[in-house]
Amino acid sequence: GPNIAKVPSGKGLKDYQEIYNDIAGKIEENLDYDGGAGFYGQLVRLSWHASGTYDKNTKTGGSFYGSMIYDPESSDGANAGLAAGRDFLYEFAVKYPWISRGDLWTLGGVVAVQESGGPKVPWRPGRVDSFDKRDIPPPGNLPDASEDGKYVRNLFKRMGFGDRETVALIGAHCLGKCHTHNSGYEGPWGPSFNMFTNDFFVRLLQGWHVRKWDGPKQYEDDESNSFMMLPTDIALKEESYFLKYVKLYAADQDLFFKDFSKAYAALLELGVEYPRGSKPFLFKTIDEQES
Ligand code: DDH
Incomplete structure (x- = not known):
């Protein structure tokens, strides 16, 4: 059926900004990770691989179901190494049990883009975890770097x-x-x-x-x-x-920031249907909240 976004009851911008701040804080505590790359690249790649399985022809894949923890998506060669990002975020799934995996993984990418100096990325919650095997996309939908x-x-x-x-x-x-x-x-x-x-x-x-x-x-x-x-x-x-x-x-x-923000926000929402008129959140960076 259609993947209609469902926001946990009573949750709004303030609640998601709190998770944003927690993720940003943990990124800040791990700036030396991966030879100084920190977790920025890891978290952006996790958000992209969770979303980029989408197929507009079959309307399957995308971040909605948070299915990357399950085989055969978890063992897709393209996803090798992304357990590090999922593990990094897991403590926030425990602390905020009402957030879905798809929301947490895509939010992690937004935090990483904004906190590394990138553009604001409009983001909407409401992805819903699935435990149904039929909601797991087949492997092979993510790009092969040896191609043209x-x-x-x-x-x-x-x-x-x-x-x-x-x-x-x-x-x-x-x-x-x-x-x-x-x-x-x-x-x-x-x-x-x-x-x-x-x-x-x-x-x-x-x-x-x-x-x-x-x-x-x-x-x-x-x-x-x-x-x-x-x-x-x-x-x-x-x-x-x-x-x-x-x-x-x-x-x-x-111009790159403007175009990236628009395309990346769309990427994270592939396969998610929102009610008419639903308005995206724009999160404040840690710097903006401190000044
Ligand atoms: Fe990528 N990417 N990517 N990529 N990607 C890798 C790392 C990172 C391809 C291949 C690779 C996007 C598009 C493509 C990021 C973001 C995005 C790696 C290395 C390969 C290989 C993984 C590893 O060894 O750990 C290919 C092919 C494509 C393509 O489109 C043709 C897109 C669209 C994004 C995005 O975010 C919108 C990021 C960030 C990384 C760095 C990950 C890290 O751990 O650091």
Whole structure:
């Protein structure tokens, strides 16, 4: 049936801002995690993988049911390493037992984007946990990094996104890094991997060559040989239908923030139906609450 959002009774902005603040506080206490990346990248990736299973043709997948704890979604190779993010958030599922997994995981991503200096992301609650096997999406819906631009275009089309939104969303690779023990790929995209910026696009337009190593095909930067790009990242400059947006976002961080916020908010809501006129929350950052 349709996945109609159901907000736990009596809960409103104040209650979710409280969880936001708790998550932000725990991120702040773990800034050294993962070689200084902190939990920003991990939490954004968790929110994206919980949501990006959506298929607009079958109306299946997405964050609504919080199904990533179950096989075969939990064991999908694309989700390797994301138990760290789910474990990080678990104490808040215990402290606030009324929040659903889908709400907690998507809220964690919003906290990470905003607290790392990114745009405000409008967010709505109401995802509902399911324990039904039929609500678990099949593996294979999340992207394979060894592929080309046409593949990336079609994969995001399946979620309902166009080229502009696709490029904006992949700009999240400003945060965090790749880990050989998760994906086979290794390293961060740039030096400011705990700050949400348009740096991914600026760097992508610079020079890159194939890295010589035993691992899967990935690229390293000509200047320092210290940073990486995936084949699907490089594909964004190989296809003219993506490259024009890469250039726009490299030149204009405000525009990237505006487009990312819109596309990411939509990503987190794939497969969730809201009552007419339901209004998203905009959370205050910790800085805004302290000043
Ligand atoms: Fe990604 N991503 N991603 N990604 N992603 C990885 C890490 C992170 C692809 C592959 C990988 C998005 C799109 C794509 C983040 C956010 C987003 C890793 C490394 C691989 C591989 C995982 C590991 O080894 O730990 C591919 C392919 C695509 C594609 O679309 C073609 C999108 C749309 C987002 C988003 O958030 C909207 C983030 C953040 C990370 C860093 C994770 C970390 O632990 O740090």
